[in-house]
Amino acid sequence: MIVRMSHTSGKEWFGHPRGLSTLFFTEMWERFSYYGMRALLVLFMTDLVANGGLGLTDVTATAIYGLYTFAVYAVALPGGWIADRLLGQRRAVLWGGIVIAAGHFTLAIPTTTAFYVGLVVIVLGTGLLKPNVSAIVADLYPEGGARRDAGFSVFYMGINVGGLAGPLICGFLGESINWHLGFSAAGIGMALGVVQYVVGWRHLGDAGNLRAQPEQRAKAARMFWSGIAVTVGILVALVALQSGGVVAFSFLNVAQGTGLIITIVVVLYFVYLFTLGGLTAEETKRVAVIPLLFVAAAVFWSGFEQAGSSMNLFAERLTDRTVFGWEAPASWLQSINPLFIVIFAPLFGSLWITLASRNPSIPAKFALGLVQLGVGFFVLAWASTFTGDGDLVSPVWLVVTYFFHTTGELCLSPVGLSSITKLSPKRFVGQMMGIWFMAAALGNLIAGLVAGMIQSLPLPQLFGTVGSIVVGTGILLLVVSGRVRRLTGDIT
DSSP states (O other): OOOOOOSSOSOEETTEETHHHHHHHHHHHHHHHHHHHHHHHHHHHHSOGGGTSOOOOHHHHHHHHHHHHHHHHHTHHHHHHHIIIIIOHHHHHHHHHHHHHHHHHHHTSOSHHHHHHHHHHHHHHHHHHHHHHHHHHHHTOTTOHHHHHHHHHHHHHHHHHHHHHHHHHHHHIIIIIOHHHHHHHHHHHHHHHHHHHHHTGGGGTTTTOOOOOHHHHHHHHHHHHHHHHHHHHHHHHHHHHHHTTSOOOOHHHHHHHHHHHHHHHHHHHHHHHHHHSOOOHHHHHHHTHHHHHHHHHHHHHHHHGGGGTHHHHHHHHHBOOEETTEEOOGGGGGGHHHHHHHHHHHHHHHHHHHHGGGOOOHHHHHHHHHHHHHHHHHHHHHHHTTOTTSOOBOTHHHHHHHHHHHHHHHHHHHHHHHHHHHHSOGGGHHHHHHHHHHHHHHHHHHHHHHHGGGGTSOHHHHHHHHHHHHHHHHHHHHHHHHHHHHHHTTOO
16 A cells, blocks of 8 residues: 655644645735735826825836736746746745845835836746745645645635735825835735744645756756846846937837737747647647637736726726725725635635536636626726716725626636646646736736826726727627537536
8 A cells, every 4th residue: 555645744724734824824925015015006106206206107107017017927937947947946935035025125215226126126036936835835735636725725815815905004004104114014024924934834844845856957057047147138238228329118118019029929839839739639629728718818817907007096096085084095995806805705616616517618707707807897987987077986986896806807717727727738738837827917018008098098988998898808708608618628
């Protein structure tokens, strides 16, 4: 008889490996810092210099926001590779947390240079921490099965607790007292996450340890430092060319160019896969569904992720947030979505189980998510018609919008990651996961670009157009969902 050894220390936490509590609080504090800072980001950039802000236009600020949120998702790919080849997931999470905290504390320095450096540092740290902390959670459950699924449900609750608390605390300090104090609070949160991670390290057993062979690590190290050298060289050359007047670019140009490049790369990848990937007939059918889901996911996130940009500006400028003579911070409305997730996620999980054989197909769930997201934007477009003379509207409009966005997210987001792993041939799962992250990254980038139109388009037109595109995509996906389901075979 073969006895399978656990990767953990043997102690339990509410029926789960004790190490889950360590990862729960690590992720909670990381999301606290991320969403706390994100709630302030566009507001800080567009605030007047006299008030401590950067005084940027809406177009520039939202382009920077789009590039930042794009990069956070995009660096998950090299972050996972570095963990697999050089550090191991455990050390990658540790160093990632330290780097993230350093980035937030850099943002707390009141200079423009420190602001941009801080954003880059946070991106690099997130690339190390975000993909690898989830990998360690999976490693805690070598037996897999329902217990692992339950563990991830607990873990994801930590994400939303952090997402709920971050905007409340960082938002209050940043908007009501000093922007940089809000950024400092995000750094303190991540620092607390690192401290408890180090204290709880022993509960992880050997989960997340480096398993690469010495020769693999040596080769990976050479590739890593070569990549760093090339990247630094390109950045230095661009700065030199910009300073010398040889080339001129703006953040808007960079964001637009990045979106175009990513789109071309994804298209070329799928062309390669279908022509030279050696797929069987059955694999070809299933993989053919993934580009469709990629587009649907990118469209979804391009709307959903306007929470931190155009919807944040709407909350600041056009929402009556006065309660008993005191004006609540606009960033507090960023906590509505994670609050709804905490409330409704268990209900949706129960709903899918109850439906059993009548459970909607993968494309049908994507379509439902898109339609609900679009309805949320129609609500906001309707609210915008009452702000023509600068009048303020009730925050209830945004609460209702976030309700539809949350229910849409619960239809699409949990299904997406799982469906990619099911539809992909085993030899391409890693690459397909990268493609899925690129859908989220591209959606975030587009969200920033679209939000920049708040400066030039009437709000009813802006939000109404976004809603129409999203709902139209959802309806189209619903129409073809029957044919798509036949391509997926027995995968649901």
